[in-house]
Amino acid sequence: MSEAAPNPEAAAWRRRALLLAPLAVAGLGGAGFYAMLRGLGTGNYDPRGVPSALIGKAPPDFSLPPLEGTGLPGLSAADLKTGKPLLVNFFASWCVPCVIEHPQLMRLARDGVAIMGIAYKDKPADSLGFLKQRGTPYARLGVDQPGRVAIDWGLYGVPETYLLDKSGIIRWRMAGPITEEILAQQVTPLLRRTA
Amino acid sequence: MIRWLLLLMLAAGPALAVGDPADQLPDPAQEERARVIGRELRCMVCQNQSIEDSDADLARDLRRIVREQVAQGKPDDAVFRFVHERYGDFVLLKPPFKPETALLWGMPAIALLGGALLIRGMRRRQRVAPGPQELTQAERDRLAQLSGRPRE
Numbered sequence: 001m002s003e004a005a006p007n008p009e010a011a012a013w014r015r016r017a018l019l020l021a022p023l024a025v026a027g028l029g030g031a032g033f034y035a036m037l038r039g040l041g042t043g044n045y046d047p048r049g050v051p052s053a054l055i056g057k058a059p060p061d062f063s064l065p066p067l068e069g070t071g072l073p074g075l076s077a078a079d080l081k082t083g084k085p086l087l088v089n090f091f092a093s094w095c096v097p098c099v100i101e102h103p104q105l106m107r108l109a110r111d112g113v114a115i116m117g118i119a120y121k122d123k124p125a126d127s128l129g130f131l132k133q134r135g136t137p138y139a140r141l142g143v144d145q146p147g148r149v150a151i152d153w154g155l156y157g158v159p160e161t162y163l164l165d166k167s168g169i170i171r172w173r174m175a176g177p178i179t180e181e182i183l184a185q186q187v188t189p190l191l192r193r194t195a
Numbered sequence: 196m197i198r199w200l201l202l203l204m205l206a207a208g209p210a211l212a213v214g215d216p217a218d219q220l221p222d223p224a225q226e227e228r229a230r231v232i233g234r235e236l237r238c239m240v241c242q243n244q245s246i247e248d249s250d251a252d253l254a255r256d257l258r259r260i261v262r263e264q265v266a267q268g269k270p271d272d273a274v275f276r277f278v279h280e281r282y283g284d285f286v287l288l289k290p291p292f293k294p295e296t297a298l299l300w301g302m303p304a305i306a307l308l309g310g311a312l313l314i315r316g317m318r319r320r321q322r323v324a325p326g327p328q329e330l331t332q333a334e335r336d337r338l339a340q341l342s343g344r345p346r347e
Contacts, residue, residue, distance in 0.1 A: 031215030
């Protein structure tokens with residue numbers, strides 16, 4: 001500092017503030033980092049997360065064949081207008097996070113929430129095995145083996161879940177597994193709000 | 196050892212992921228157009244590569260879609276619009292200028308302005324800084340005492 005301090009007391013305060021500034025920056029940085037780590041743990045923060053381009057829009061037009069052996073009907077865009085909020089869940093048997101979120105989907109289904117499933121790039125026999133072993137949370141299930149319908153939804157990985165309000169507009173998208181925290185903090189309140 | 200590694204990395208760098216000839220368009224002009232488009236599209240899986248450079252499944256699907264549309268004779272902006280409608284701004288490696296991206300595009304100008312203001316502030320402070328001041332009598336006495344010289 002080349003400035004001569006006319007008031008020594010002010011200069012002392014300034015020096016003290018300058019000493020504390022790096023500490024404050026480090027403290028804030030640490031708090032931010034901690035919040036990020038916590039968010040990573042609970043699934044609330046995803047550094048690679050990207051907002052969906054479809055939020056506020058109607059889902060794309062599509063029609064997918066059913067999965068033989070489940071007895072469930074296939075899925076098309078017209079099936080997404082039920083007058084109630086619902087979830088559209090993309091999954092695959094080869095997807096490990098899908099296993100993590102599966103109990104949460106089962107719980108939602110037990111609570112009466114309609115979940116429409118889309119098997120993404122999966123062999124039908126493998127999808128069937130996955131659901132036989134773990135239970136089927138889906139009301140309807142479409143098979144998207146080429147993954148083309150998924151691209152129309154803007155999907156970039158599995159699992160991915162979209163929440164549609166009662167008029168069939170996409171309101172929320174989760175790229176990644178629905179953990180218990182996300183179920184409690186985001187899905188359940190949203191389902192109530194969009195009903 | 197390190198030199199060899201570097202050479203290896205340099206050799207591996209420019210290789211494009213479109214290695215499968217079955218994925219390439221038969222018309223070299225169309226293939227070139229598809230590549231130019233693909234280099235401007237982000238692979239959403241790896242996020243720091245274009246779909247031309249990425250080996251991800253989704254990137255391969257998008258490369259195929261780009262090539263299909265190029266082969267159908269769609270103009271570049273129609274192909275970009277198709278992908279942008281589905282994946283949003285993030286998929287474009289050059290994002291469009293709009294309110295949400297204004298800060299991103301304006302950052303160089305903001306940084307330049309900030310630097311200019313900082314320099315101006317420092318200059319002004321130098322200008323007002325006083326020159327060497329006279330020592331007080333008490334300070335002169337103390338200095339003389341410390342240096343062991345007789346008092347003036």
